[in-house]
Amino acid sequence: MAEQAVKSTRRAYGEALLELGEREERVVVLDADLSKSTYTNLFAKRFPHRFFNMGISECKMICCAAGLATTGKIPFASSFAVFAAGRAWEMVRLSIGYTNLNVKIAASHAGISVGEDGPTHHCAEDIALMRVIPNMSVLVPADAIETRKMVFAAAEWEGPIYIRLGRPDIPILFDDSYRFQIGKAYVIKEGKDVSIFACGLMVWQAIEALELLEKEGIDAELVNVSTVKPLDEETILRSLSKTGCAVSVEEHNIIGGLGSAIAELIGEKLPAPLERVGIRDRFAESANWKELLKKYNLSPQDIRDSAIRALRRKVEKR
Amino acid sequence: MPDKIKELKIKATQLRIDIIKMLSAAGSGHSGGSLSAADIVACLYFSVMRHNPQNPRWEERDRFVLSKGHACPVLYAALAEAGYFPKEELLTLRKLNSILQGHPDMNKTPGVEFSSGSLGQGFAAAFGMALGYKLDNKPGRIFVMLGDGECQEGIVWETAMGASHYKLDNLTAILDYNNLQIDGKVSEIMEIAPIVDKFRAFGWTVYEIDGHNIEEILWALSTERIVAGKPTMIIARTVKGKGVSFMENQVDWHGKAPTPQEAELALKELYEELERLKEDG
Ligand SMILES: Cc1ncc(C[n+]2csc(CCOP(=O)(O)OP(=O)(O)O)c2C)c(N)n1
């Protein structure tokens, strides 16, 4: 098999921002002393007058971005997820959510694939934290191509958006024909036995799980739910009414993220067996990110096992 | 050179050697800020603090909180050197199942007083420890180390206000003033000067020293410097990456570990320094 091209979603973000800066004068970028890690340094170099380094002060950054938005700018504010969504949460809630201002928060180093820096820098809670804020949309790209399209779509969307980015280089899954739309889930592979709803780098892990399932004669459907909010209810329910059982897959605590969003939806509209793949409500640790994905139940094997369990429950139900 | 000074210089160099070894074994981590803090941390653990490695939770102990938690290699090196855990553990830094996390974890590492790494929080937690010691009339002192970039966080100033309001003279903070953060010079990214005036205005007793001069560090950390009813701030002028020529004052060495080749070069310099110190006097 040929070497697969890889790129981190944070780098794709930085590159997209640079492109966006060229054609949209109103875009301004804020960072909090992590511009080399979030790749906003690319924008900073090209448009120094539209880049503001806040120093190490995420709370101020969020409110400052909100202030900039009131003057007609389109601010993109970046830091690590744990600081942008975590530390500055109440600032996001009021200054961006309540005000319903046109601010984009693009947070990198989400999940546990941060790796060696450890639990203080991991963030398995941000989808939950951002999802509960009214007016906030939550986007989780699966690869570099989707990230790029997402950044452009976010700039055109009027209102608060949270974009969740990752640290590691991961395979590029899509090509330029990929169509991203805020609020639309994307069916990667159709199937009839079980629906797998994934987001972020776990889409790649889920694609690998498809192979495992196929070997066992299971025809799974894989849906990239890159907009966690507003959730694409139509696509999810259509898939579920066909397959009758589901697995949610995310690099996030099983509490509060994509799995919860799907459980909320199907609990109300179409009750069916659901298995959640995610971090099982515990803090991870420092280690190489690939080792962490294995140890904390985020491997293709974990997805395969969950799919089997969901299928079994569907059969028992009948 | 007095024996005590010489001994501490040797300890600091030993810490630097262990920092390089563990970072190189880990393949990631923060070199610059660990090296800049080595002389101060050596003075704390091997001269100033009353602590007991055999009984890390001794109730009366002095405590040290590393608020700039990313510099934990220097803390781990000191704890191992003091005997809190075997030195072999140092080479497990940042690896799966290690007691040595990428940032300090008080529940995994004996001797680590508080989990830190999100800048600013350790300072406020140290404030709480000082408050607790006061409440119980404990004699122990609370030491806490901050980075200069860290001072850009609002919580640092909220804490500065709180510690003087509660007259916490059992709290001594040390600011590792190396004038570098991640994106560049502190003075260019977000100026914190005049830092002495700021902390004085917040009600602290402030001393300004050379953070690599053992005599000056000991002088500033002495109980004699404490002014009753006020917390103490030591502004320590330092060089990020201190002790390894090619890391000194280089912003790129903030969050990077040396490759095996770079580690070899660094260790050569440090061992030479160690020999020089041992022969001297
Ligand atoms: C709240 C928070 N924001 C951002 C970071 C990421 N970060 C880690 S170290 C660092 C720079 C620290 O600079 P400084 O305090 O000067 O430390 P030193 O130079 O001593 O390494 C940053 C921004 C963090 N750890 N915590």
Ligand SMILES: [Mg+2]
């Ligand atoms: Mg500094």
